[in-house]
Amino acid sequence: MKKYLMELIGTFFLVFTIGMSVLAGGDGVIPPLAIGSVLMVMIYAGGHISGGHYNPAVTLGVWLRGRCATKDVIPYMLFQAMGAVLAGAVVRYVMPINHPQIRHLAVMPELLAEFLFTFALVFVVLNSATSDDNNGNSFFGLAIGFTVVAGAFAVGGVASAAFNPAVAVGISFMGMVAWTKIWVYLLANFAGGAFAALAFHALAPETRGAAAKAGKLQTNP
Amino acid sequence: MKKYLMELIGTFFLVFTIGMSVLAGGDGVIPPLAIGSVLMVMIYAGGHISGGHYNPAVTLGVWLRGRCATKDVIPYMLFQAMGAVLAGAVVRYVMPINHPQIRHLAVMPELLAEFLFTFALVFVVLNSATSDDNNGNSFFGLAIGFTVVAGAFAVGGVASAAFNPAVAVGISFMGMVAWTKIWVYLLANFAGGAFAALAFHALAPETRGAAAKAGKLQTNP
Amino acid sequence: MKKYLMELIGTFFLVFTIGMSVLAGGDGVIPPLAIGSVLMVMIYAGGHISGGHYNPAVTLGVWLRGRCATKDVIPYMLFQAMGAVLAGAVVRYVMPINHPQIRHLAVMPELLAEFLFTFALVFVVLNSATSDDNNGNSFFGLAIGFTVVAGAFAVGGVASAAFNPAVAVGISFMGMVAWTKIWVYLLANFAGGAFAALAFHALAPETRGAAAKAGKLQTNP
Amino acid sequence: MKKYLMELIGTFFLVFTIGMSVLAGGDGVIPPLAIGSVLMVMIYAGGHISGGHYNPAVTLGVWLRGRCATKDVIPYMLFQAMGAVLAGAVVRYVMPINHPQIRHLAVMPELLAEFLFTFALVFVVLNSATSDDNNGNSFFGLAIGFTVVAGAFAVGGVASAAFNPAVAVGISFMGMVAWTKIWVYLLANFAGGAFAALAFHALAPETRGAAAKAGKLQTNP
Numbered sequence: 041m042k043k044y045l046m047e048l049i050g051t052f053f054l055v056f057t058i059g060m061s062v063l064a065g066g067d068g069v070i071p072p073l074a075i076g077s078v079l080m081v082m083i084y085a086g087g088h089i090s091g092g093h094y095n096p097a098v099t100l101g102v103w104l105r106g107r108c109a110t111k112d113v114i115p116y117m118l119f120q121a122m123g124a125v126l127a128g129a130v131v132r133y134v135m136p137i138n139h140p141q142i143r144h145l146a147v148m149p150e151l152l153a154e155f156l157f158t159f160a161l162v163f164v165v166l167n168s169a170t171s172d173d174n175n176g177n178s179f180f181g182l183a184i185g186f187t188v189v190a191g192a193f194a195v196g197g198v199a200s201a202a203f204n205p206a207v208a209v210g211i212s213f214m215g216m217v218a219w220t221k222i223w224v225y226l227l228a229n230f231a232g233g234a235f236a237a238l239a240f241h242a243l244a245p246e247t248r249g250a251a252a253k254a255g256k257l258q259t260n261p
Numbered sequence: 262m263k264k265y266l267m268e269l270i271g272t273f274f275l276v277f278t279i280g281m282s283v284l285a286g287g288d289g290v291i292p293p294l295a296i297g298s299v300l301m302v303m304i305y306a307g308g309h310i311s312g313g314h315y316n317p318a319v320t321l322g323v324w325l326r327g328r329c330a331t332k333d334v335i336p337y338m339l340f341q342a343m344g345a346v347l348a349g350a351v352v353r354y355v356m357p358i359n360h361p362q363i364r365h366l367a368v369m370p371e372l373l374a375e376f377l378f379t380f381a382l383v384f385v386v387l388n389s390a391t392s393d394d395n396n397g398n399s400f401f402g403l404a405i406g407f408t409v410v411a412g413a414f415a416v417g418g419v420a421s422a423a424f425n426p427a428v429a430v431g432i433s434f435m436g437m438v439a440w441t442k443i444w445v446y447l448l449a450n451f452a453g454g455a456f457a458a459l460a461f462h463a464l465a466p467e468t469r470g471a472a473a474k475a476g477k478l479q480t481n482p
Numbered sequence: 483m484k485k486y487l488m489e490l491i492g493t494f495f496l497v498f499t500i501g502m503s504v505l506a507g508g509d510g511v512i513p514p515l516a517i518g519s520v521l522m523v524m525i526y527a528g529g530h531i532s533g534g535h536y537n538p539a540v541t542l543g544v545w546l547r548g549r550c551a552t553k554d555v556i557p558y559m560l561f562q563a564m565g566a567v568l569a570g571a572v573v574r575y576v577m578p579i580n581h582p583q584i585r586h587l588a589v590m591p592e593l594l595a596e597f598l599f600t601f602a603l604v605f606v607v608l609n610s611a612t613s614d615d616n617n618g619n620s621f622f623g624l625a626i627g628f629t630v631v632a633g634a635f636a637v638g639g640v641a642s643a644a645f646n647p648a649v650a651v652g653i654s655f656m657g658m659v660a661w662t663k664i665w666v667y668l669l670a671n672f673a674g675g676a677f678a679a680l681a682f683h684a685l686a687p688e689t690r691g692a693a694a695k696a697g698k699l700q701t702n703p
Numbered sequence: 704m705k706k707y708l709m710e711l712i713g714t715f716f717l718v719f720t721i722g723m724s725v726l727a728g729g730d731g732v733i734p735p736l737a738i739g740s741v742l743m744v745m746i747y748a749g750g751h752i753s754g755g756h757y758n759p760a761v762t763l764g765v766w767l768r769g770r771c772a773t774k775d776v777i778p779y780m781l782f783q784a785m786g787a788v789l790a791g792a793v794v795r796y797v798m799p800i801n802h803p804q805i806r807h808l809a810v811m812p813e814l815l816a817e818f819l820f821t822f823a824l825v826f827v828v829l830n831s832a833t834s835d836d837n838n839g840n841s842f843f844g845l846a847i848g849f850t851v852v853a854g855a856f857a858v859g860g861v862a863s864a865a866f867n868p869a870v871a872v873g874i875s876f877m878g879m880v881a882w883t884k885i886w887v888y889l890l891a892n893f894a895g896g897a898f899a900a901l902a903f904h905a906l907a908p909e910t911r912g913a914a915a916k917a918g919k920l921q922t923n924p
Binding site for chain 2: 042043045046049053056060061064066067070071073074075077078080081082084085089130135178181182
């Protein structure tokens with residue numbers, strides 16, 4: 041239960057920051073920095089409690105990689121979705137906007153962009169936070185948070201840059217995207233997470249076992 | 262006394278940077294980056310001396326969590342407030358402005374926004390800088406500083422984004438907010454810090470004791 | 483083969499982010515932050531697999547420094563180039579632009595700027611990621627990624643700021659620079675990488691051997 | 704000699720980035736990020752070789768703190784100044800500008816602002832990179848570089864934000880400030896460095912000796 045509450049808190053602050061920084065309508069450089077930063081700090085705060093997923097696609101990838109108990113998968117996703125909806129409700133109270141502008145984005149480019157950067161995000165999570173080669177590092181939160189910074193800057197023009205089904209629920213609930221488009225994010229984000237787990241297993245370095253045994257951090261080539 | 266002076270120096274540079282970067286009136290992306298950065302670097306510089314609070318709400322939270330001696334609580338808060346006032350005086354000398362624009366913000370949204378991100382800030386402090394699971398990490402300053410970056414970007418449109426009663430004193434002293442509003446920050450920020458300590462204790466992972474005994478950093482799920 | 487695929491994936495996301503963030507044509511502060519961030523996170527993700535080069539000039543420098551097997555040099559460079567071309571193809575599909583604006587830059591300043599910052603980039607790689615003095619650090623990805631942030635901000639006005647022959651291939655393929663200029667990048671970037679390896683060997687601290695034997699990280703003067 | 708060359712290289716890239724990013728005349732958010740980033744990456748690259756000063760005020764402070772040999776002080780400062788002049792010459796070749804705009808700044812506010820943030824910079828250096836309490840950390844470059852980011856954002860409106868006598872020489876050489884003002888930087892920056900060393904010694908935590916003996920990193924309060 042403690043883990044589930046941590047996932048709710050982390051996803052709450054992620055979606056709250058998304059809603060507030062996007063709806064404020066300011067400088068386009070701000071939302072990606074704000075969103076990547078809050079994801080980074082919530083991962084540093086909650087990583088030792090729940091793993092700091094805050095994203096059903098991450099939970100799927102971590103489960104496929106063998107670092108999330110099967111019994112936790114559905115509760116993690118539900119509490120992430122609850123955090124997202126709760127955040128959306130607070131945003132709607134704090135900053136009421138009746139008719140947010142909905143952008144009309146082409147489906148195929150958005151699908152591809154969401155897939156590619158969710159793959160990148162989960163691939164970074166698996167390597168920086170679950171690889172035996174990188175035990176005890178201090179960079180995992182920085183790496184994961186700034187994947188979202190890079191991704192939001194890169195594909196923000198052709199996609200909503202959710203990279204996260206719980207975020208998709210949150211931004212749909214806040215009226216920032218149409219509910220009829222939710223399948224785009226569910227499909228692209230879960231597929232990205234699953235492919236990242238496949239790639240993680242396929243690319244595991246041959247020396248991993250030996251390195252783990254020797255208790256040695258391998259950051260050098 | 263050394264610890265108290267460190268708190269004064271750190272809070273001085275925090276409030277000095279707030280005053281100078283906000284009153285310069287430039288690009289809206291600048292103050293949050295400047296403020297989060299100076300908090301981060303002062304925490305890295307002074308963390309080993311005083312714990313690097315620079316914030317009465319953090320001192321309250323760390324005291325409730327059991328990592329600040331009771332006899333230090335009031336002196337810490339007093340020296341933080343002195344640092345803030347001193348910084349305000351220097352800002353007023355260096356960049357004299359007679360009538361800074363005061364924004365009229367709705368009370369309830371500001372109260373809620375200040376509460377939420379002070380909670381996040383102190384929760385990040387307690388987990389990244391006082392949890393046995395994260396001993397010896399290098400990310401604590403980055404995590405704490407960038408919580409303020411994210412928070413200032415997220416709620417800067419509906420709140421002053423103080424997240425810190427000493428900052429509230431400083432910005433009131435500089436005429437950036439009305440003194441009659443000081444209760445908003447005192448209430449929201451101390452409440453956020455106290456709730457963060459409650460949440461920290463409630464969410465402490467069951468494995469903490471064992472992990473601490475084994476001297477192992479648990480960053481992985 | 484696993485290492486080669488990792489180099490392809492990392493270079494793919496680097497060039498994909500370059501193409502998307504530059505062609506979106508937004509705020510000039512965005513592309514350098516996006517590009518430096520994606521390089522950083524791909525290095526943190528893939529460093530333990532392939533070394534995280536994603537750049538033939540880095541591969542040249544690391545090989546001259548003695549940390550890349552001779553048999554890997556050509557395959558690394560080929561897979562990096564393939565990743566770049568693949569990324570260019572995806573960018574052209576996702577964000578089709580018929581006639582991107584090509585800037586006319588003076589040759590000698592661009593040659594010099596490309597040489598200088600490729601030297602800086604590979605010099606930072608060799609010292610932060612392959613020096614025995616810095617074993618086990620968590621900063622290597624941050625240092626390498628933000629060299630590109632600084633370089634793109636510094637010389638973006640007089641150069642394409644590739645610092646990377648694979649990036650040069652990618653931006654030529656996307657029509658962002660003329661193919662007839664490819665020699666500028668090949669010459670300046672490979673020369674920068676080679677000189678960085680020379681400088682690394684020339685400046686190796688005398689205490690390195692002793693420090694490595696003692697297993698001690700030397701970050702202090 | 705190796706140490707001296709490293710100081711020349713690091714100061715070269717610092718001043719080169721300052722000249723190029725400021726003279727490009729773009730978005731005001733760019734130069735501080737570029738300059739802080741290049742300082743950070745050069746410290747990570749050269750810290751294990753020369754200590755990564757790149758600043759005569761830092762050399763003064765580190766010498767007063769007892770971590771720089773007396774025989775190195777003058778050579779360090781000379782090679783830093785040479786790096787700065789060399790960078791200025793390259794900037795003038797790459798981006799020739801006959802009459803850069805010189806801002807007229809009030810002397811006393813600039814003196815005070817330069818003193819305060821040079822104090823902060825050297826204080827951060829001494830605590831993050833030379834304190835026994837923080838041995839083996841990965842944050843020293845981030846902390847030092849982002850002190851300059853924060854300082855340039857904070858006082859850039861009332862000062863040149865050099866915080867560094869070698870930078871003062873470089874920006875005077877490039878015609879960005881008048882040579883007649885060089886005393887402002889020499890006075891304020893060296894005084895800031897000297898006071899930082901005094902503050903470092905005065906605030907050294909009582910537990911330092913014990914902590915150093917136990918070989919334990921003290922990041923928690």
